[in-house]
Amino acid sequence: MTLQHTSLETREADVPAELRFWALLGFDHVDTPPGLERRATWVASNGTHIHLLHSDEPTAMPRGHVAVLVDDYDAATARLADAGFDFEPDEPFWGAARGFVRTPGGHRVEVMAAPPPP
Numbered sequence: 001m002t003l004q005h006t007s008l009e010t011r012e013a014d015v016p017a018e019l020r021f022w023a024l025l026g027f028d029h030v031d032t033p034p035g036l037e038r039r040a041t042w043v044a045s046n047g048t049h050i051h052l053l054h055s056d057e058p059t060a061m062p063r064g065h066v067a068v069l070v071d072d073y074d075a076a077t078a079r080l081a082d083a084g085f086d087f088e089p090d091e092p093f094w095g096a097a098r099g100f101v102r103t104p105g106g107h108r109v110e111v112m113a114a115p116p117p118p
Helices: 012-024 073-082
Strands: 003-010 028-030 039-043 050-056 065-069 088-090 098-102 107-114
Touching: 003 012, 012 039, 012 050, 012 073, 039 073, 073 107
Parallel strands: 003 050, 065 107
Antiparallel strands: 028 039, 039 050, 088 098, 098 107
16 A cells, blocks of 8 residues: 555645745646646655645644655755755654754655655
8 A cells, every 4th residue: 555645735825835845855746637726736756646735724733744755865955955944853763864844834844864664
């Protein structure tokens, strides 16, 4: 079984900034299926989607998060810093670098150099 997508609520006005953020982590803006484009904007990377659900009053969890495994951790975190995002390294629980950043809409994202052991 594979997780195909997750959804995050965001204000429509924040969508351009969200697209720039997700591009820094290797996600491309992809076409949203007809009939859904007024309700959501989609980004994808290697078959995994994040659906940005348009909301007038989005909810962002204070500690809950999505985790992204990046191909080049140092390059990804440098891109985030260069773009002005406050990346906070965290303890490498399984011996791999990891840390957290917030999207323009306030969602918490864990950026990981390697996944946890099976």
